[in-house]
Amino acid sequence: MTVNGEEVTREIEGRLLLIHFLRDHLGLTGTHWGCDTSNCGTCVVWLDGEPVKSCTVLAAMAGGHEVRTVEDLEQDGKLDPVQQGFMECHGLQCGFCTPGMMMTARALLDRNPDPSAQEIREAISGQICRCTGYATIVRSVQWAAAHEAGSRTDETDSPETVATGTAS
């Protein structure tokens, strides 16, 4: 599979979950495990551009596909506006759900550059944050939307385009 743009080949057990493959085999510990039952969403990564819960995806199922994790949000030393937004608007406290939240937020903004608060709430509704009460997460995503508008000169959903946008 491709993980964060790099080709990865490993011999694995058929039952190995994608979350454990990323964390234990590749050392990408930014993605977290929280519940086993697809309820909490701390394990959200992208599979071919779609946010998925990696605790309920077999690593083998991701074979031949593209996986993107939180570690790939920052590009060439520039933070993604979503990352910046979470810092600016106090969108995180303990930081455990944050990577999953940011991956979902990034996917949302790629499809809908100017989401309403309700649309943001719906996008993250499959994920749990126990610290923030969500309002600051909504503000964080809105901040990101406001600060990348105009810097996105084309409509492509390429992560690179997004990440090299204005992150100030």
Added chain:
Amino acid sequence: MTAVDQHPAAAFEDNDQKPVGHGRMLRKEDPRFIRGKGRFCDDVQLPGMLHLAILRSPVAHARIVSIDTSAAEAHPKVKAVVTGAALAEMGLAWMPTLSGDVQAVLATDKVRFQGQEVAFVVAEDRYAARDALELIDVEYDLLEPVIDARRALDPSAPVIRDDLDGKRNNHVFDWETGDEAATEAVFAAADVAVTQDIVYPRVHPAPMETCGSVADYDRIDGRLTLWSTTQAPHAHRTLYAIVAGLPEHKIRVISPDLGGGFGGKVPIYPGYVCSIVASIVTGKPVKWMEDRSENLTSTGFARDYIMRGEIAATRDGRILAVRTNVLADHGAFNGVAAPVKYPAGFFGVFTGSYDLEAAYCKMTAVYTNKAPGGVAYACSFRITEAVYLIERLVDCLAYELKMDPVELRIKNFIQPEQFPYKTKTGWVYDSGDYEPTMRKAMEIAGYDELRAEQVERRARGELMGIGISFFTEAVGAGPRKDMDILGLGMADGCELRVHPTGKAVVRLSVQSQGQGHETTFAQIVAEEIGIPPADIDVVHGDTDQTPFGLGTYGSRSTPVSGAAAALVARKVRDKARLIASGMLEVSVADLEWQKGSFHVKGDPTKSVTIQDIAMRAHGAGDLPEGVEGGLEAQICYNPENLTYPHGAYICVVDIDPGTAQVKVRRFIAVDDCGTRINPMIIEGQVHGGLTDGVGMALMEMIAFDEDGNCLGGSLMDYLIPTSLEVPDWETGFTVTPSPHHPIGAKGVGESATVGSPPAIVNAVVDALKPFGIRHADMPLTPSRVWDAMRGAPQPPI
């Protein structure tokens, strides 16, 4: 480059934008978290590390007949299988709890709750360890369980704790506070007395990160390094020394980044001890991480109080007395983590924010076949239960007197001139000015307009409710003469070193679980000593790196360690003043401090900065007579009293008459936590607590069936609010500094968790007023609200 340099602050109401010290400042810890570079316990990978998994009891109460581990031991990837019998040979089968009881590390004689630890496996990887659990064969002889606390003291109930010498019942303790006779006299003479049965159901803190540990025992020098999800690394170190017999100086407890705690990571859990034993036995590092079901079924629950409350008043609404009788369910082991002299935590503040003539509480605690715990989920040592009781009772009284609940509260508030105010249960509230806080909440809410809207909606058959709660918390445990945990006084150490170039490191005993200590404490020190927060590193969560202290829970970090940080900075500043007097060749009395520098009185041009002084302190130049080199200090702060934050909350709900679904439309929270260090962080903590409140009031409950099967063992069954169940919070604040805290700050982390459930329940009950309903127990799920609307008896909790 740090957050404070980079980012213009957003326009928040109390954004004072001070560059050095208190004020809104982005968090120093965020750059690692937003890159996925936090370091949580499960991120720790050591060479040769093995994985531990725990076999748990499938039943609530049973005698263990036999355990056959031979098939598990034969598994090719298994390194060790350990049972309670094996631990007993090492003297480690039982461990002390934080409240003087004992708890089984691994069961030897009986299992006493579903999910109790029975054996553990150590294997090469986490999947193999889980596989091997399936190969262990345990034969149980089932016993009748005690699930309903109301039946625990029935003479026919089976005795759960027959491990305790001479124990013939399920009684844990009786406790009382206040004056029974005086309260009875007031009740006997009162115009009005209202009685209400109120249950605070069992809930669970369920932090996003479950509990776990990595133990690394070095057989050569006998050193144990333990990474663990603990909110109290120093207290845990001492307990491990006592439990395992390891010398304390050979134990290093590291609490890395924690994915939330909320009190659930205060106790010592058997899994931590198992990982230590496993590392000692195998000679390898061993990781244990529990799964979500293990977290929900075996780690510290919260609440589980069955209360009968009574409130007495005059007919015109002067509250005279409050009385309560409480049955407390403590589960199978008394694992409450509260100061020793306070078996019911700080429940004694159930008199609330009101000036009463008398109060009395009688409590009985019992064992049941459920998981141990009791103090968790941001409860401020049971103040959550106390505030819920009084704030529900006041609303019940308002209902009977047909008074507005705000008017009734304001009429009975303790007045500002009465502080310090000693309650009828002996608590000395340090400061408060309640009415302005209440008025501010009403102003933000538009209270009168909301009531008018409610009248209109009711006329149309719509169910709209407005709920009020007003709380006073008691946080920052605590004065060491009164408060200790297993003999460890609740004072906190703090150390500050200023390096030659004027950069500093402050070492704290408390540990962050998301509260932003690395930012707030840098700001506290910055305010006192004038070094920018960016130049101050905060070290915490490592017993080898930090001075002793009791940890982060009960909203105690700012009240206790925050005071320690301010005072240690002042101590350094005092020494800096001596050095400055030498540098400027004037007497100490002729110096004036301006944040960051000393100058000669009357001549601001003659000055030295704290950075100049730091270099002189470490340099070769002369120092005044008797002054040692270096610029550092250490203190241990023993708080004089608790701090007593307060707040006024207003909740607006709409109930769908067709489905009984409750929707929280608005929530207004006005908090007074004294001096505000970082308003952004305070607001964030309040938001989080309010969300907890929605969860407890409307969704969350750890329920059991009659056999003791936990019905809340996954996040599919234990429902936690998502972004769709909560509104956009509306917050405000007032400032009443604490008179005894060095910077006037009070704790705030748990205020909203404590204050919000009664506001929400009061709102729901208010919405149901047309049905003649005065009370309904949490969680107010659609089915429970539906039953209430139809007058059907509610199933007992």
